[in-house]
Amino acid sequence: MSAYFTVRFPLGLVVVSYDEHGSLSRISFDLDFRTSEAPSSSDFARDLARDLDSYLKGNPEPLDQYLDLSFASPFSRSAWKAARQIPFGSVTTYGALAAKLDRPGGARAVGQAMGSNRFPLLIPCHRVVAMGGALGGFGSGLRLKRWLLNLEGVNL
DNA sequence: ACAACTGCATGAA
């Protein structure tokens, strides 16, 4: 039986879902208020809310626990793992990430993996941009991607 | 078949 809670942020709502094992199954920036109900008071939920709040105030996010990535393929997991090594305040490109995974030419595959990331911020796919200064894509909206990068002091 | 990519070709300003 899964559950979720919502957290209010400057941009709107962040919806956090998790399963019965206490593993996060999804985080989304959700502007749809229909889902706002049934808050949970588990410890990690409070920790997550606090850390997300800290992040949005300009501090690097510390979270790396609770994530349940079992739903994804090995390639996607390794891509996310590589993405998590991108430090706060810097960016890399889809192609560079692919190269790091010994998959030159797999930039598009990396893009697909980033696109299926369920944990924005915790897996900072917003730090992966296109080659040549373009933003690339972002499931929650390019406006938000730019906003997050700007928050980290990155300007394109 | 599709995708949150890239690199080269081509053409307009």
Next chain:
DNA sequence: TTCATGCAGTTGT
């Protein structure tokens, strides 16, 4: 020369 499109080549789902 510098930018904007277009298209083919590639990899994983």
